[in-house]
Amino acid sequence: MTLPRSASLSLLTLIAASLIAQSPQETNPRVRELIHELHLSVLPRESGYLGIIGVTPLQADVHGRSLSVQSQNYYMLTRALPINFLHRLEPADTHILIEGGPVDYYIFHPDGHVEKQTLGRDLAHGERPVIAVPPGCAKALVLRPGATYALTANTLSPEFTADRVTIGAGNDFITRYVNKAPWATREFLRQLIGPNAK
Template sequence: MAVRKGLNPKMMRRGAAGVLLLGGIVAGAQQFVATRPVSPASRAEQIIQALDLRPQTREGGLRGVIGRTMPETLIDGKAMAVQSRNYDMLTSALPIRYLHRLESEETHILVEGGPVEVFVICPSGRTERDVMGRDYGPVEDAVVPVPAGCWQAAKLLPGAEFALMVSTQAPEWRSDHLHIGAGPEWIRHHERKGTWATPELLRELIGPNWQP
């Protein structure tokens, strides 16, 4: 198991235009955060209403669409946007983004709140548990990349009221590129691949998408 103590440069490669685009999105979200100082209990509800975040039945948490790059380009013979962007949020009432896999590379950027555990399980057998938080250093970071094709899940840490994130997908998020849910065979294959990967936690991360 690898517990990341900083960003993996190989997983964070992107062009200059992508860096500027991400910087603008996060700066805008942080400006939104800075101009509305309220108590944590009401802050989550304010963000949900202001950003029109909607509960995600299968993936868990809440989501709001920011947009995607235009024009589309051909990727593997399909017309797709190079990148899509969403707000993702976990709250004490909806604390888990359940196990799923995308065919796109995804990057999660913490805007406010947390900390959040992010679990990544790749086909190569590599597993990672990252903590997204504001205690920058060897344990926590504000950015967690997830390579295309890897399973992932996220869980709000106990005591945290909420976590607001910006998530980008490259190429764009598509419902036909989303794989969600798993069952006993998946757990048997991946349990103990990391010290954190207990059968009990893996089952919790699958949540209501259990496939017996």
């Protein structure tokens, strides 16, 4: 079934609304301003704050299904919600730092290798203002100690749909990725999975 752009956007908004949870008490004035002005709400299970921007009108056929070529969101981590717990997306996911940070990205590729990238502005120390996560990868984000918040814009291509995301993981994930990097200890992988252990 092909949805017109307005219906696709409405569906995306309904999906986001179904994910809304009660916000924690944020004390930083700038964080409170961003939550209010950008209409950010807590993203259950994954954690952090999400704000839907929209989808492109251009559609593409994806495995016999018509999807928008891209969807866009705001996403924010704060001291109250400093971790975006492990999840896997089918679409490509590109994050662009708007302000704040840095944020460490732990990326788990389908072929079994892992990488850590840092979203930030300190280019001399390896940080980058844009991180592109390939389709099909699992990832978790952690706000660096000392950072108050990190506001990003992210684009997903093709668009996000709730049936193309997997949140959490089980022992098979840990066994597959443990010790693939110095940081990939069994204990740390469990922390990245957080409350979504299967």
